[in-house]
Amino acid sequence: MLGRLSRPLAAVVTGLALTLSMSACTSDQPDAGAPASAGDDGSPDVLQPGGPGEENATISPEDAEKAVEPEFNEADVAFMQMMVPHHAQAIVMAELADKHARSDRVRELAARIRAAQGPEILMMAAWLEERDMAVPTAAEDPSEWDHSQHGHNGMVGMLTDAQMEKLERARGAAFDRLFLRYMIQHHYGAIDMADDVAVDGIDIMVSEVAADVAVTQTAEIDRLQETLDRV
Numbered sequence: 001m002l003g004r005l006s007r008p009l010a011a012v013v014t015g016l017a018l019t020l021s022m023s024a025c026t027s028d029q030p031d032a033g034a035p036a037s038a039g040d041d042g043s044p045d046v047l048q049p050g051g052p053g054e055e056n057a058t059i060s061p062e063d064a065e066k067a068v069e070p071e072f073n074e075a076d077v078a079f080m081q082m083m084v085p086h087h088a089q090a091i092v093m094a095e096l097a098d099k100h101a102r103s104d105r106v107r108e109l110a111a112r113i114r115a116a117q118g119p120e121i122l123m124m125a126a127w128l129e130e131r132d133m134a135v136p137t138a139a140e141d142p143s144e145w146d147h148s149q150h151g152h153n154g155m156v157g158m159l160t161d162a163q164m165e166k167l168e169r170a171r172g173a174a175f176d177r178l179f180l181r182y183m184i185q186h187h188y189g190a191i192d193m194a195d196d197v198a199v200d201g202i203d204i205m206v207s208e209v210a211a212d213v214a215v216t217q218t219a220e221i222d223r224l225q226e227t228l229d230r231v
Contacts (some may be wrong), residue, residue: 075200077133079193079210080124082155084135085142086193087117087124089158090186093167097179102172105227106179109220113183116216120209127205157189173231180228187217187224 090113097110125135136145146154159167159182170178194210201207 070202072131072203072206073201075197076203076206077128077131079197079201079206080128081133081136081145082193083190083209083213084121084124084128085145086155086158086186086190087121088136088138089142089164090117090183091121092164093159093179093183093186096167097175100171100175101179103176103227103231106176106231109183109223109227110179113220120213124209155189156192157186159186176231177228180224180231184221184224184228187221190217 094110094114097106101107101110128135136142142155142158163182167175167178167182191214194214197206197210198214201210
């Protein structure tokens with residue numbers, strides 16, 4: 001089982017509405033062409049531009065709505081749903097560092113992680129809410145949100161319950177070394193997840209989030225490893 005979380009996640013409930021506005025022009029001039037026909041609900045048909053070398057086509061409003069390209073897909077949702085508890089666990093680890101670390105450098109790194117990933121959790125939760133997708137909470141087992149059964153790599157890098165308990169019991173220099181090793185593991189997992197959605201996802205915002213996760217956490221791995229080499 002994946003490591004447990006310590007606090008509920010806040011999210012703002014909003015809705016996503018997709019509307020399609022259509023209009024048609026008619027003319028009394030003989031060469032203006034035939035007037036547009038109406039769809040099943042009385043709304044005018046839609047002119048669909050043809051491809052290179054192809055003529056334009058007239059389609060019904062229903063078919064036009066079906067032809068709209070999706071703004072996000074299952075890979076985007078999986079990434080956001082898995083990254084919420086993934087980030088949340090990193091924050092729990094960082095909070096432990098504030099209590100049990102001996103090294104000021106370790107506490108500084110932990111504070112940076114909390115400052116970066118806290119707002120990202122709220123942003124990812126809002127993205128899910130706006131699309132009527134479920135948002136993970138601390139009341140649930142994080143493994144319930146693992147999408148590996150859908151062909152994804154899952155929440156890679158997450159600490160198990162046993163690893164979290166070991167970290168909670170550690171103190172001083174022993175805690176510092178364990179925290180750094182575990183956070184490096186955690187970050188590598190997040191980068192793998194970001195790489196997956198960069199290939200399979202289609203949502204622009206999700207792509208930007210994934211790119212930021214990859215860049216930010218790659219840089220943090222270097223800092224974590226440098227600190228680990230010194231403690």
